[in-house]
Amino acid sequence: MRASPEEQRDPASPDLPAEQPDFSPEGVDLTLIRWMLSLTPAQRLEVLQSAIASLQRMKHDRHPD
């Protein structure tokens, strides 16, 4: 699977002008869209299921307040 948008950003050269905007005018993260589009449909489904599993794990492990 390809690197996520955060991993793709180069912290050593933050001043370089971005070729494309990271966000749309209404605030949609375009880097996430481009990353998702770089994956196959099967990989996209895997990303979704991993996210759900991760959230379920966090909810399960969360200590009561």
Place this chain on the structure above:
Amino acid sequence: MTVTRTDFHKILKVLVEEQVEFIVVGGVCAVLHGAPVTTFDLGLVHARDPENIQRLIKALQRLDARCRATGHRVLRPQTDRLKTGGHQLLLTAAGPLDLLGEIGAGRGFVELLDHAEKCRLGPDLTIRLLKLEMLIRSKEEAAREKDHAVLAILRRTLAEKRKQD
């Protein structure tokens, strides 16, 4: 409440194995098109002819499907309801599954078939997926509050996709 590990791939595989005719819609459809959204249920529009309903019931039995929001009572999906344009919200052994007779402005499987495309999810799993353009249209038609934020992401995903094509 029992927490089941969500496995959309498994649900789809059982449906395909039982030769159920369906189109994936909703959040999973958006994700498969590349939209970075999260969803907790799999939404499908199923064909409502009697033969398909029988195949669907068989698949749902394999998935141990029961109606959500019935408390401790176990209520199995009903054939009569699956024949209507209404929605059956189910919980299966592989996660939540929403069976939708119609979406948007009253579009069922027959009306949506021309707006669906094949999507390969593995060597033995190919499904029908609602095209992104129609997914956007059906959400615009539904005009629900919860769809507003997602619509912005879907429209941008479509625009980025078109740039790449």
